[in-house]
Amino acid sequence: MSLDEIVITRAILDTYLKQLNEYSEVDVAIAGAGPAGMVAAKYLAMKGKKVAIFERRLSIGGGIWGGGMMFNVIVVQPEGKAILDEFNIKNARYKEDYFVADAVETATKLAAGAIDAGAKIFNLISIEDLMYRENRITGVVINWSAVEMAKLHVDPMTIRAKIVIDATGHDCSLCRVAERKLGLKLATETGGIVGEKSMWAEIGEKILIETTKEVYPGLIVAGMAANAVSGGPRMGPIFGGMLISGKKAAELALEAMK
Numbered sequence: 001m002s003l004d005e006i007v008i009t010r011a012i013l014d015t016y017l018k019q020l021n022e023y024s025e026v027d028v029a030i031a032g033a034g035p036a037g038m039v040a041a042k043y044l045a046m047k048g049k050k051v052a053i054f055e056r057r058l059s060i061g062g063g064i065w066g067g068g069m070m071f072n073v074i075v076v077q078p079e080g081k082a083i084l085d086e087f088n089i090k091n092a093r094y095k096e097d098y099f100v101a102d103a104v105e106t107a108t109k110l111a112a113g114a115i116d117a118g119a120k121i122f123n124l125i126s127i128e129d130l131m132y133r134e135n136r137i138t139g140v141v142i143n144w145s146a147v148e149m150a151k152l153h154v155d156p157m158t159i160r161a162k163i164v165i166d167a168t169g170h171d172c173s174l175c176r177v178a179e180r181k182l183g184l185k186l187a188t189e190t191g192g193i194v195g196e197k198s199m200w201a202e203i204g205e206k207i208l209i210e211t212t213k214e215v216y217p218g219l220i221v222a223g224m225a226a227n228a229v230s231g232g233p234r235m236g237p238i239f240g241g242m243l244i245s246g247k248k249a250a251e252l253a254l255e256a257m258k
């Protein structure tokens with residue numbers, strides 16, 4: 001058998017462009033393939049929704065890989081364990097309500113779960129702006145991360161979405177666009193981004209359930225971004241809240257699309 005490099009090139013271009021074209025209009029566009037984004041994607045895709053995650057980095061997983069301070073183990077509480085089980089991620093009770101799982105297994109199986117359910121992950125693409133029409137967020141503006149990093153003057157392209165989920169972690173970068181660029185009043189105490197507080201695992205994890213919400217019509221915030229937007233504390237290497245928040249974001253999105 002002979003191999004033709006041009007066929008290889010065309011196989012990549014044809015397939016990728018077909019996929020990008022197909023996902024130019026989606027039910028839900030998610031920014032960030034961290035734990036919150038990938039969990040949200042799975043539960044939405046399981047309900048038959050067309051979901052695309054756009055991830056700035058080469059790799060999926062966000063901040064999971066390093067566990068706590070590069071010891072690649074994550075800790076979750078019982079509600080988080082239930083979600084690990086749904087993704088077939090092996091876990092063990094450390095003591096009482098504390099369960100541990102391998103960070104690498106968690107990152108990869110969350111991605112596999114989302115993909116197997118039907119979600120599509122586009123890596124190396126950053127969401128740099130939002131589409132806004134008639135008092136509603138209606139999509140995202142994307143560009144290659146390499147363009148962003150090189151600060152090249154290259155125009156982005158747009159993806160229409162019924163719902164957008166900001167799962168960008170500490171950056172809460174979509175909410176920042178909504179606040180700064182669009183001047184929108186967000187559903188927070190101040191109407192703007194309150195900012196993340198210092199680490200307090202117990203409060204951070206509890207508050208995350210409330211801070212995961214639709215902060216503006218069409219824009220839901222999940223995961224660490226939710227606490228950053230509403231002023232909750234960071235919680236460090238306990239990841240149960242991220243999983244629960246992703247699931248709640250999916251439920252909110254399904255409700256909003258009814």
Ligand SMILES: Cc1cc2nc3c(=O)[nH]c(=O)nc-3n(C[C@H](O)[C@H](O)[C@H](O)COP(=O)(O)OP(=O)(O)OC[C@H]3O[C@@H](n4cnc5c(N)ncnc54)[C@H](O)[C@@H]3O)c2cc1C
Binds near residue numbers: 035055125169223234
């Ligand atoms: C590299 C990294 C290191 C971290 N280290 C620590 C730590 O040492 N201690 C600690 O307490 N917490 C840390 N965190 C945060 C911690 O991991 C979080 O508690 C948890 O990972 C948050 O989960 P998440 O799903 O909300 O977001 P994250 O896991 O942070 O994932 C967010 C994802 O969104 C992507 N993203 C961001 N902006 C955009 C955009 N505009 N368009 C597309 N994609 C975007 C990011 O590349 C990332 O993959 C870290 C996060 C990251 C990403």
